[in-house]
Amino acid sequence: MSAEFGELHVESVSKRYSGNRRNAPPRLALDSVSFDLSRGGVGVLLGPSGCGKSTLLRMVAGLETISEGRITVSGREVTGPGRDRGMVFQTYTSFPWLTVEENVAYGLRINSSATGRHGGVVDYFLERIGLAPFRKAYPDELSGGMRQRVAIARALANQPDILLMDEPFGALDPETRWQMQELVLGIVHKERMTVLMVTHDIEEAIFMGDRIAFFSHGPGRVRELIEPTFGGDERRLDKAALKAIPDYGVMESRILQMMREEGAAARAQTA
């Protein structure tokens, strides 16, 4: 099968936990999930907590085993973690012993024997995330938003086929979160980077996503694929512009309604 660079195919993927411990019975976490993205597309996995959206992201990253089905990125089947799939976590993952600059250069350093030749790439991404003045600082000296920017630049500087993000802005305050969303969209559109991200923030999903997979609960399935096409690029200009579009309100309340139904279903299951 020929596939373009940066294409993601998730084909009927299931995740089963065998439940070898007494307090964890066997459980189907994901049930035959399919999802595709073409190069430069931003995919969002949205749904109530515990629906398996993070598990699917980690399977694409190669950090979780795939029980059934297959995942391919740029036509190559995922069997384990690799540099073609960069990941940004919700928690801060800057290496504390490296400076901002060394953190961003980490992937390039471990993947090539020649050192110092990738200065250009590192400089470019430091510039893009606005941390060039802090290149010699240690992560400990940075705010949460700055640290997350370092993590994003580190993943991008490694030139992956696809960027994976697991609730990357979840720990940030609303103002910083909004800035980060705009920053990341700006960069990935310019680089034509394919992005797959997990969030439980509906606003973030509509703002960022070209294609939103809404997950239902227990076992995780794609309940609905949503493509917010309204407003064109207008919708990504700023928060006010997005909220002013009437279609935004319609889509938001529809997703909110699905969230409620899933929540009620989850409560009924455990009751």
Add this chain to the structure above:
Amino acid sequence: MLRPPTRTKPVRIAFQRPVSVTQRILLGTAAWVMFLGLWQYAATADLAPQRLFPPPTQVIATLETLFLEQGFHADVLASLRRVGISFLVAFAFALPLGVLMGAFPVVAAFFNPLVSPFRYLPAPAFIPLLLMWLGAGDTQKIALLFLGVVWFLVTLIADHVRSVRMELIETALTLGASTRQVLIGVVFRASLPGLVDITRQMLAVSWTYLIIAEIVATTDGIGAMIMRARRFVRVDEVMAGIVMIGILGLLLDLLFRFLHWALFPYARQRSRKL
């Protein structure tokens, strides 16, 4: 009417209330002044014969005599050498084992049942065995000091390595790092500041085993000097020996604190955030 000059703020006692640097220095000094004062008073007040309970001033004077006239520095160096060599060997043994146990649960599952019980065996209990196997020489003393710390080192290093955050490891993996690169470049590297702390703490333990090691059939070392002094009831020399051990222990502690500070600038407490 004369008013007293401005005084430092009174020290107030409250849970978790921070103490200023000045207050800390004053309080610390006060504790020492009180301790030495009580000792000096008790020793000079004829509560006990001074030969058996000399005042601190005499202990200091004796320490000076020991260094200037009796070549005490040779004993000190012999003791430092024993602690140094035994600790290096113990660390060289414990480091790879501890790192592998901490990084890979499967390695820990194999070695833990073996290593854990050894921690509960008192090292001095091995003295008769070591004497029979290794004789009364330096090797036996170094072996005893080795046994005193090695199992604790393995366990502490393994525990510390295990606490390296999984997200750091997974981040490195998704950036294309190999198992070896993750083990050395992330797991070991992230553990380094902790390893220096563990070294500092376990050196103190090793130091406390020194006297036990040097009591048996030894002619040099601080412990041997103390035992010799006991035979002639030179209480002042015994005390001077103990004080010397304390001072050296404290200096080692300070040295490793400094190393930690100098080697890991990123781990320093920061008050400033950008």
